[in-house]
Amino acid sequence: MNKLCRFFASLNKIQTGTDKKAYVGYIIYRDSVALSVSPLKAKFTMSTGGYLKNAKKGALLVEFIPYRDDPIDNQRLNLLPKEKKMISLTEDHIIKLIALKEESLEFQRNNRWDEKKLTVSKQAELWKFTLATINRSTELLTKSEISLKPQEFSMIKRLCEFSMPYIQGWQVLENPQLADGLIISPEELKKPQNDDMI
Template sequence: SFSVKGTSAHNVFASFDIFKGKAALSLNPVLPTFTKLESGNLVVSRRGVVMLKFTPAIGERRYDWEKKQVFALSATEVGSLISLGPKDSCEFFHDPSMKSSNAGQVRKSLSIKCHADGTGYLVSLTVVNNLLKTKENFIVPVTAAEFAVMKTACSFALPHIMGWDRLMSNMPSGVGRQQS
């Protein structure tokens, strides 16, 4: 089996950050990885996601990045987010240890709950860890304008995390002759 490796030596950090009183919420897209088959064709080996990162506040405009928790939105969960109306809510559940011996020990739930008056959302993450006997909770109020940025940025990112931009950039760039 083969793997596609990047030629660029560096990463780029350009998350969209929402800093609020009790916690901060950061979004950034994570691209898919491709595997090269014997045939020379490329196939997606790990799907891309939009990563949500929650960080608790420990003072005025200060956040404890060591205590962050992440939630990785799949393409379909991004589909839910970008089709959410101002009066809609949604909730997703993840088990980071799914299919391992620790399955069910850690449960993450992300909730996006609209305000009754349609002026924004409460975005919250709950992480229950039965192994460590911990329960963490993060709440970030998101305004309608901030959510519009999230929707537009996620709509832009969606074809990229699906790998569809690769299908496009793979277009013929050379022009050859061919008899007919």
């Protein structure tokens, strides 16, 4: 089933002035799975002299979210966020994904709870995304997968290209005000990374 393929943008804390945050990505719904690809911007710290420092690079968040058709409204999909699986891609992963043409790629990320491997491979005219997750405590293997049309894969690569300056933090070179909402304290920087994001 191919119900919807679209861009989405949700705005949080819409107020007067510049206190706005935009969460923009690309999402594809097919065969009871939604593939969501979203860039995460770099974070900055502010020095005592008022200078911005790139403290933490961003990433590309790839999520597989199961869904069910609504039994009443056939135009509506009910997402199952508690069952989603995710992996974040580093800048090296993103560059390899942009350059991918015919061959396949594997990206692996491990944390204290899971071992995760994202495979992107071409099968006939489609591109298949497969996320394999192994729970370290139970050794249970789960797989999430979706097949994309060539134009859908091209859109993901275009999003990667467009997002790279924001993942690197380069946008503040042109306008330091673009770091608004992305500045973290040294204490926040010392906190361990959220393993759920990988």
